[in-house]
Amino acid sequence: MDELQGLVIDNGSLMIKAGFTGDDAPRAVFPSVVRRPRHKNVMVGMGQYDLYIGEEAQTKRAMLKLTYPIEKGIVTNWYDMEKIWHQTFFTELRVAPEEHQVLHTESLFNPKSSREKICQIMFETFNVCAMYLIPSHILNLYTSGRLNGCSVDMGSDISCCCITEGKIEKNTISNFNCGGQELTNFLQELLSVRGYSFTTSAEREIARDIKESLCFCLTKKKKENLRIDELIKSSSSSNEEEKKYIKNYELPDGQTIQIGRERFLSTELLFRSKNEILEITGLKTNKFFNNETEKQKEKEKEKEQEKENEYSTLPEMVYKSIKNGSTENQNEMFKNIVLGGGNSKFEGIQERLNTEINAFWAENPPKIKVIAPPERKYSTWIGGSIMTSLSTFENKWLTKDEYDENGPIIIHTKCNDFN
Numbered sequence: 001m002d003e004l005q006g007l008v009i010d011n012g013s014l015m016i017k018a019g020f021t022g023d024d025a026p027r028a029v030f031p032s033v034v035r036r037p038r039h040k041n042v043m044v045g046m047g048q049y050d051l052y053i054g055e056e057a058q059t060k061r062a063m064l065k066l067t068y069p070i071e072k073g074i075v076t077n078w079y080d081m082e083k084i085w086h087q088t089f090f091t092e093l094r095v096a097p098e099e100h101q102v103l104h105t106e107s108l109f110n111p112k113s114s115r116e117k118i119c120q121i122m123f124e125t126f127n128v129c130a131m132y133l134i135p136s137h138i139l140n141l142y143t144s145g146r147l148n149g150c151s152v153d154m155g156s157d158i159s160c161c162c163i164t165e166g167k168i169e170k171n172t173i174s175n176f177n178c179g180g181q182e183l184t185n186f187l188q189e190l191l192s193v194r195g196y197s198f199t200t201s202a203e204r205e206i207a208r209d210i211k212e213s214l215c216f217c218l219t220k221k222k223k224e225n226l227r228i229d230e231l232i233k234s235s236s237s238s239n240e241e242e243k244k245y246i247k248n249y250e251l252p253d254g255q256t257i258q259i260g261r262e263r264f265l266s267t268e269l270l271f272r273s274k275n276e277i278l279e280i281t282g283l284k285t286n287k288f289f290n291n292e293t294e295k296q297k298e299k300e301k302e303k304e305q306e307k308e309n310e311y312s313t314l315p316e317m318v319y320k321s322i323k324n325g326s327t328e329n330q331n332e333m334f335k336n337i338v339l340g341g342g343n344s345k346f347e348g349i350q351e352r353l354n355t356e357i358n359a360f361w362a363e364n365p366p367k368i369k370v371i372a373p374p375e376r377k378y379s380t381w382i383g384g385s386i387m388t389s390l391s392t393f394e395n396k397w398l399t400k401d402e403y404d405e406n407g408p409i410i411i412h413t414k415c416n417d418f419n
Contacts, residue, residue, distance in 0.1 A: 004129060006101045008384035009088060010136065013070045013156035014180070015342075017381040018088045021103075022389040026381045028092035034067050034080040051080070053087040066201055072157045072179070073107030075114055082121055089126065097126040101397055103384045105136040108159055108173050115415070116408035123403045130397035132388075133415040135168060137161050139383030140340035144373050148329070149336030150322055152314075153380070154343040156180040160318055162325040162333050167419040169329075174321040175310045178269050180343040184208045187215065187266040189283070196257055206251065214247050214259055217267045217348035220355060267346050271356060273312040315356035331366050339372045340379035 006021030012032060019026035036051050069080035089097045104118060115133055122131045137151035141163050150172075152160040157179035162172035188198045188207045198207040245260045269277055277283070311317035322333040334357075339350070350372040358365050375382055387393055398414040 004099065004101050006103060006388040007093065007095065007097075008103045008381055008388060009085070010105045010378075010381040010384065011070060011075075013068060013073055016084060016088060016092075017378060018093055019381065019385065020093075021101075021385055023385055024382070025378060028088065029378075030087075030092060032068060032070055032084055034069060034077075034083060036065055036067070051083055053083055053091075072109075073155075074110060075117070078117060078121070082125060085121070085126065097122075097128050100128060101130040101132075101388070102126075102128045103132045103134065103388050105139065105380055105384065106133050107157075108135050108137060108161060108168070109175070110135075112412060115411050119398070119403065119408040119411040123400055128400070130399045132397055133411060134384070134387075134417055135161075136340075136380040138163060138166060138168065138417055139380045139387065140376075141338050142166075142383035142387055143340070143375065143379040144338045144371055146336055146338065148332055149338050149371075150318060150333045152318060152337060152339050152344070154180070154339060154341035156343075158314065158317075158341075158343065160321050162322060162329065164326075164329055164419065167417055169325050170418050172321045172325040174317045174324070176314055176317045177310050177312060178274070180341075183215075183266060183269055183343060184211050186269050186277075187211050187262060190262040190266055190281075191259070194257075194262075210249055210259060211266065212342065212345065214249060215263050215266050215346055217270070217346045217352045218264050219348045219351045221271070267349075270314040270349070271352065313356075315353060315360075318353070319357055319360050334366045335369045337368070337370045339370065340376045342377050344372060344376050 008019055008021060008026070010017040010026070014032060016028070016030055016032045017026040018028045030053075034051050034053055067077060067080055069075055069077035069084065075081045089095055102122060104122070106115065106118070118133060119131065122128045136155075137153050137160070140153055141147070141149050141151040147166045148164055150160055150162050152158070158176040160172075160174050160176075162169045184204065184207050187210065188204070191198060191207065191210075198204055245263055247259050247263065248256050249259055250256050265281065268280075272280070311320060318337060322330055322337075325333060337353070337357075339353075350370045354368055354370045357368050357370075373379060396414075398410060402410055402414065
């Protein structure tokens with residue numbers, strides 16, 4: 001199998017990152033979204049089941065209904081997911097999947113049934129010659145050159161776990177009840193106070209770009225008034241404290257808007273509970289938190305174990321994750337807290353997280369080090385590229401022959417990275 005070239009596909013809830021083993025960066029990065037007509041026959045010559053994938057439908061956004069087949073890291077629509085993988089292989093990478101080994105990333109909370117379905121689709125639909133399925137947290141840590149540490153994945157959803165010798169400690173798996181989508185929703189709510197409305201799918205993408213390009217984390221909590229009604233005054237205020245936060249942002253139509261304290265207030269959602277956010281801002285609604293579908297809510301009720309390990313702030317999640325692990329490894333974990341994912345790119349997040357984790361001790365805290373590698377936006381994909389390029393990985397691939405002999409259930413024994 002050493003003559004075959006590997007592919008790495010990072011399956012994100014908002015973006016797919018795909019490319020070739022050994023490359024420094026993914027060749028293809030595109031939205032993990034499927035678009036179809038809002039109404040039948042809305043487009044002349046368009047069949048009922050015609051779909052637009054990723055970037056292809058951007059110009060037709062108003063005429064199409066958007067669906068995201070991955071929700072909080074879990075595939076919820078297999079028909080659409082298969083179309084996205086088809087797009088990945090044949091349009092984005094322009095490869096014949098049967099000639100390649102494919103590494104897929106997965107969520108820490110991926111159900112067994114979903115793991116088996118991914119395996120089945122890869123071998124039966126795309127006829128790949130080998131595959132592997134691995135949690136993104138392992139790859140995030142691997143990119144930093146570590147096999148031991150606390151890996152914090154900050155994508156559209158945020159979670160962490162402790163990893164020892166490349167294996168995940170199951171009892172350290174922790175989930176944060178806020179993710180990248182909630183941060184964007186909160187920013188939209190804050191911007192609406194200034195009179196800026198971002199409600200359509202196109203406008204939501206603008207809000208996400210504002211978040212990624214202008215928002216940052218305060219290195220320590222501000223104690224002064226942060227009420228949302230004060231934001232209205234900040235753009236025209238003569239107060240120097242307010243002025244220093246103002247940045248201009250040019251909209252696609254050429255209009256320029258001003259963004260002020262929203263730049264840091266939006267990211268406070270990482271460090272304060274939702275109730276505290278409502279209290280300090282004076283918001284009358286928490287609708288920006290309520291973006292779960294009914295299906296998601298039903299699934300959450302079924303995941304009591306996951307609920308037990310869900311935390312209200314990022315520092316609490318990381319701290320409790322490490323404390324839930326083996327006592328002898330805790331000092332090493334606190335010294336190797338590695339951030340990854342697009343929502344770990346905020347300026348100041350490294351220092352703020354370090355400070356707030358230290359605050360859990362009244363005195364004599366252990367040495368704490370938060371690591372934020374410069375390439376962390378794509379650290380999961382990069383880790384997969386590095387790992388699959390090593391000769392030591394050759395024996396880990398799940399082959400087509402093994403699948404044919406055992407069926408999809410083999411994925412649980414062949415691709416098992418948990419202790």
